[in-house]
Amino acid sequence: MAVTNLSDVTSSLETLLKENIERRLGNMVTVNTSSVSPLDVSPMGHMVNVFLFHFHPEGKQSIHENSAIDPPVPASFSKPVTLYYHLTAHHNASNEPHLIEQDLLGHALATLLDYPQLNDERFIGGTQVFETNLTDEGNEFELEVVVKSDNEALTVWAGYEGGAIRPSLYFKVKNVKLQPEMPTSLASPILTIGKLVVPNMGPKLFSMQSTVTASFPSVDGPIDRQFKKSPAELYLGAAPTDLDFTLKGASIDQFVGVDLSVPVGNTTETLRVDFTDNAPHGWAIRTERTGVVITFASSVERLVSGVPTLLALEPGPAQLGVTKTEYLEREGAQVPVEIPSNRIAFTLNPHIASITPTVPRRFRIDLDGDYDLNAMAPPGAHSAFIRLAVGGTVIEVVDNLGALTDGQCAISGARSLDFILPTATDDTTLAYVQLWVRDSVSQPFWIGSV
Structure with a gap:
């Protein structure tokens, strides 16, 4: 104590x-x-x-x-x-x-x-x-x-x-x-640090916190409010103020290695973030009083068969862990040993850039980020991948954009979806929009007027 x-x-x-x-x-x-x-x-x-x-x-x-x-x-x-x-x-x-x-x-x-x-x-x-x-x-x-x-x-x-x-x-x-x-x-001898034991049992992660900003409608115009999220949620393509994750734990600092497990298509890829190589893409890590702050971006560069390759992050469940390097003495030489932490779950979420009417009662949702919905969605089963609710009413997700009708939604571009309001819905009434991709929901968003 x-x-x-x-x-x-x-x-x-x-x-x-x-x-x-x-x-x-x-x-x-x-x-x-x-x-x-x-x-x-x-x-x-x-x-x-x-x-x-x-x-x-x-x-x-x-x-x-x-x-x-x-x-x-x-x-x-x-x-x-x-x-x-x-x-x-x-x-x-x-x-x-x-x-x-x-x-x-x-x-x-x-x-x-x-x-x-x-x-x-x-x-x-x-x-x-x-x-x-x-x-x-x-x-x-x-x-x-x-x-x-x-x-x-x-x-x-x-x-x-x-x-x-x-x-x-x-x-x-x-x-x-x-x-x-x-x-x-x-009174008793102790083992020598560096020869047979390491100074601690490695890094430990307690929590990870992020923020999301939403624009609330009012009679005086939109009001922006920022909310904390714990467990953390990364809204892909959001404003820079919502891209910082605060990581709290023991034996961690800005020099730890950061490992991510992220969804890629129907698989999961685990990668080590190189903050130097990824600085041009917006990634950063620093130590503050509140913890280790990691600035995320919509894409991350990693080596594929020795070649630097950019990976667009996709919405879905993810995990983060860190590693710390300790040095042990073996046969007179200092040998680096990586000690991993526990892993913390978080989500990668879609971020709505705008929702605009294209024709009466038909709207287009444009998303931020770098991923491609067409490449991600399972063929013939888009409804298992995407969900949409407008004003509390579930909109049916279909695969065929050309046959879109009332109360339906379909992918219309790499990061866009079109939907048509149900017949009984007033297109001028204020309505809350929720979009899920792989069960990760978008930030609060509204259409219509107050």
Whole structure:
């Protein structure tokens, strides 16, 4: 049970508050977080600030993990501390920001009361709360709201030079144990890293999260809203803001190898992504505080019989795994050994670019991406591959575009489909469109008027 950096505790609290408040608000807003002094906050929309204003040792130090540590000096003991936080809410995008801030404080208080304990197993909406450095260490933190009287709360603000009074919450995190120093010796010998064992059991993936943006119709025009997706969903050909996947796990960084298993026709292909060769196509990988961020594209280049060949990604179920290279000493030489992670499932989804009327009651759906529906669809069985619903009514998928009639749909191009509304459907009424390709559904889309 050990914490090397106290900042990891603070970052985990930010994740807890952000993810749970967004969940409580139906993922309709993006909650921002920071951890600076309340006087130094740069206000943003829906911001929660958690400021560590005090901490102290608590309880008796104990030998870390192994009673065989020798000598038993204080430096080799864990150091339990309690952290005290001052939580404030800030909002700068409303005529009445103080009301939004009060709402945020209410959701923050509910979060602290609903999650009094944090450990490796705490996930919210598929996102792990703990920072990577805190995982696999047996950490079990206790959260407790600190109740202050009105006079005590006002006194806190008087301590901030020039500070104006704001409504606040105070809480503490207990059972935080600082990492002890490594012992100078153990009662028993240990194996040498690099000769017979590796430093860890390899990378571990916890979750993968993405976003999708949808344009909601309104009387004032379309309103764009972005939603989080976990498990992740890649909408092929979507805007760059929806092509980043955040990968959370242990022992992972931007230098891991990334392996994909993707649908190709009626088979599955597994490939290693070379981010250098694929940079011109839009692929990238980087390490951020929230995890490893992978930027996807609609096509990926890989070697086929030694020749670089571009593969257009197709809608359908997919998997991602990573590998990390460790070095073992064999006969005096350093030998690289690849250690794979577990694999995480995600989906590749069709992304609707537009739906336009071609003749009265007949519409064409144009899709983004680089794949070809004609090449993907099984001959004589397009309905087993594609499904379409308009306004809650299922549209029949047929193979013959030339014989299309009311209530039917057919492939009309590499990434286009034509459909005719059922006879009883009003073509001017607002209707929600859902398109499935290999059971992967498109982003929310509407036709008609409000």
